[in-house]
Amino acid sequence: MALNGTLRPGLVQLRVLDFDKTLNFYKNILGLNEVCRIGEDRICLKGFDEFDHHSLTLRLADEAGLDFVAFKVASADELEKMKLAVEAFGYPVDTVAEGDQPGFGKRYGFTISTGHRFEIYSEVALAQKGPGIKNPDIWNEPPRGMRAQRMDHFLLYGPNIAEAERFCKEVFGMFVPEVCNTPDGNRLAAWITSSNKPHDLAFVEYPKPGKIHHLGFYLQDWADVGNAADWIALNRLKLDIGPTRHAITRGLSIYFWEPSGNRIEVYAGGYTAYPDNPQRVWDSSELGRGLFYYSGEVIPSFLEIVT
Amino acid sequence: MALNGTLRPGLVQLRVLDFDKTLNFYKNILGLNEVCRIGEDRICLKGFDEFDHHSLTLRLADEAGLDFVAFKVASADELEKMKLAVEAFGYPVDTVAEGDQPGFGKRYGFTISTGHRFEIYSEVALAQKGPGIKNPDIWNEPPRGMRAQRMDHFLLYGPNIAEAERFCKEVFGMFVPEVCNTPDGNRLAAWITSSNKPHDLAFVEYPKPGKIHHLGFYLQDWADVGNAADWIALNRLKLDIGPTRHAITRGLSIYFWEPSGNRIEVYAGGYTAYPDNPQRVWDSSELGRGLFYYSGEVIPSFLEIVT
């Protein structure tokens, strides 16, 4: 596949309630590395297997939730073209100056139909502690805790996801490997990707705007999913569901809440997606099995709790 | 990433010595499904997780080895543009008529610097027994034997791989996540991809043209690598090496020979590659560790035996 367009979700900013228990979770339990701090209220982190400066910023706030998600675009030239395409799609665009987040160049921001702030950027410095590139070991140092490799994807809840899906295809050049429709043919959920991963992001139709269901981190495999569950138990984190498998994306997964109340997924596996493969289509009546393949039933907390 | 250009290696034709033991291997041990036969001397197979008509053709011959590899291109329009780009690169192009392989449209063929026949195509029918797309289970039926999911990649041996690498970048639009150089700075090996997979193909510099080192099939994870090793043992297949891990690609792997003498790899894991990530560079003095991370030593058979 060609190298142009949107590469990946590269930066997420979450709101957290404290830098004590919550930071301990992200660093010592999930296994991210702290990269830098921004003033008194923001801390930047990354997974051990990410090359870029950082991928997650935690901001102190009064309630949990999502500030924005940002996508890396392949070149400065494409960034400018994409900015115009966003505006042509109908969304006003603002500019976040280079250096607002250490290591990141200029970002363009806008709000999509679901009420989420999206950003795009093309410049980001390499991390000092990225994966080795000269005769590299598989890690520079052994992963900690749940051994999260990287920030992987997010599931967003909000209104008018049909437009959000169309935006991702038309402006970001993404494709949609899997969808779920209601009996009357409306889109209930869509899984969307810019790459071989089965999803880089997903949407669920929801009346309130700007909500995040979960932020997903990638693990090596089912054995690491089991290891993550042992860490959840040992640290008395609140489990939502899992270990389980999604029929949708085919991923192996656990959902739980971090200390500030943001739902986190640790995820492994998933099929290899190609844009020329047929789209998988789910009826909403079968969504239980699609989400939780083993039990076939959606648990209420999974559908009802978002931040 | 945009959806244009070369999508993936989609078809390989191997030479085999018989349709008895060898076919039993591919179907009942490796776990592929037979799709169709072409005359008396060719049999077409695919993995359970592949959508396209078939991905592997076995041709009866007097000695093992590779006839050709073929790559799927995103559209008919891009196929024609790519044909011109191949010719512009300096390789004469011939045409294989639609229907030469059941389900496949017209293919263009040419020989690259390493002496291998490459083909490109844009049209291929969906398989009758592809993955489910309507409220799908993760499989239509439980995988057999080694549970190979799909044909994944191949390692080719031949002269002048520097040109082959340049061809893959300039004409196919691929990128090169990892390379190995000799002390005098020449390319010894390159791992090349069109996607997030760490490699779709690889080259090793070798004086004789047109050789194949191995054909790789994808497994779910390390547990399936162990399962594959149990099947190797139970069926008294000749092991080359493994289970092991490559530092290069980070994949988990076993190499062995199928009954006709073609080396097969079953492979899982591997990092998620992006074109904007730094290239990993190996010194040939460290290649042992790069290939076989646990022992740090290359076994002679691995370097010397090709077909």
Add this chain to the structure above:
Amino acid sequence: MALNGTLRPGLVQLRVLDFDKTLNFYKNILGLNEVCRIGEDRICLKGFDEFDHHSLTLRLADEAGLDFVAFKVASADELEKMKLAVEAFGYPVDTVAEGDQPGFGKRYGFTISTGHRFEIYSEVALAQKGPGIKNPDIWNEPPRGMRAQRMDHFLLYGPNIAEAERFCKEVFGMFVPEVCNTPDGNRLAAWITSSNKPHDLAFVEYPKPGKIHHLGFYLQDWADVGNAADWIALNRLKLDIGPTRHAITRGLSIYFWEPSGNRIEVYAGGYTAYPDNPQRVWDSSELGRGLFYYSGEVIPSFLEIVT
């Protein structure tokens, strides 16, 4: 440890509602082998890794549940001594003639305090299709479905488990690696073993006599637990809970119902128990975490549904 006394639970007879769907489950999904039939209403099965003639007999009946469990004793001499010990403990003993179950010698039967029929025997023929013993492969043929290796343990519900526990220690020579007590110091549950396994059987205090909570089968590891879950989903079996881990026994587990309504556990791992190690003691207030380590909560179905 010496080789005398009770070796293991060796035979269970369950009631099932049909020999169609239910037998298909035990053979093709759970992966047992059919050994023989007794008249029109009983079918005998065993796991691929069991040496003895069979370990599970299914009897056609109007409702699911347990007929009896039987334990293998190390020698004919010890069998007679144990019969006397059972009687001395206060339980009347009856004799089941050799040949009642093909391959099995004489069995002594009696009812313990919980209302369950226990049997003991010392003679059982080797299975025709047991594990290999001359330069053996790890399997004679690849395991099917969930790849259950053997019948492993059972959890029995009934009254007065304190006496049942005392019986297992005093008469069977077993030990009790783990227990759960109510706030007033009464026994709520006990896990009991004759070997290094963390449990060969377990009891939960319950007002109705003679109930079985589940019959457990042994799997190789967590990867096989995941595989079993995929088979549950593919075959639309009713899941109770899992994949999960017990803190009690430390086993990795799934519970579900077979088509006749008997709850089945597939189980892997578990600690290595020794009689001189300290007993692990649970407060009933912590039983949720003891049973389902990841969520820390008991689901109602798990406590309420027995057969």
Add this chain to the structure above:
Amino acid sequence: MALNGTLRPGLVQLRVLDFDKTLNFYKNILGLNEVCRIGEDRICLKGFDEFDHHSLTLRLADEAGLDFVAFKVASADELEKMKLAVEAFGYPVDTVAEGDQPGFGKRYGFTISTGHRFEIYSEVALAQKGPGIKNPDIWNEPPRGMRAQRMDHFLLYGPNIAEAERFCKEVFGMFVPEVCNTPDGNRLAAWITSSNKPHDLAFVEYPKPGKIHHLGFYLQDWADVGNAADWIALNRLKLDIGPTRHAITRGLSIYFWEPSGNRIEVYAGGYTAYPDNPQRVWDSSELGRGLFYYSGEVIPSFLEIVT
């Protein structure tokens, strides 16, 4: 099974060349905990899943190798009976006073036919950092490095293993699940256990007395075997062979050398042994497959290097 007789190998004393690199290996790579020191030249360690005071003592010396192995006996009474049985078998017995190793009671020592010093004891204090016993988590703290759970078994090389095997059966009350014989019917190797584990110790016939081939530590499963291999690679330890599977014992395994030159095995799985099961018998011509099931070939270093 009854609770009398020899329970398990409980203490091994190895010779090491330094307390710098070697101790770092045992603690930070293998994952044992340091318990105490004896003078300047001995350090005592244990696995996180062992209840007893310690299980491995490292003694500073000029060359690697084994000082002694010690077995825990079920009671003081049985210890005295066993001492008499050892003497009756023909081996002179000496006494090591209580407190020679912190936490251990009196030990009796003697030399068996293979030239190894064996010891027996019945009293040992519980470790301060043993597994939890009151509403316990599966670990008190997450395992480190290779996550070795416990000292598990050892393979001893020496002359006249037929007598050693007879000793283990007659005096220790052990049984012999698996053996290997030469074409002329002599014992080449024997795997011996006092429990459900497929081996607590093993012997290989060898002209030089008192040699140890490897000391084995137990891991949870195949995933942990893979993790251990990653740690071998990252720390540039010298691999002997693996990850592989033994057909003998059915264990999953890696062999490598610690910094002082003692060969270590990390091992998972293995069948559940019972004394009434048939003995598995290997021809020495098939030993390659018995040892290294995947390749079917013994590597020379495995047979030739002992300490």
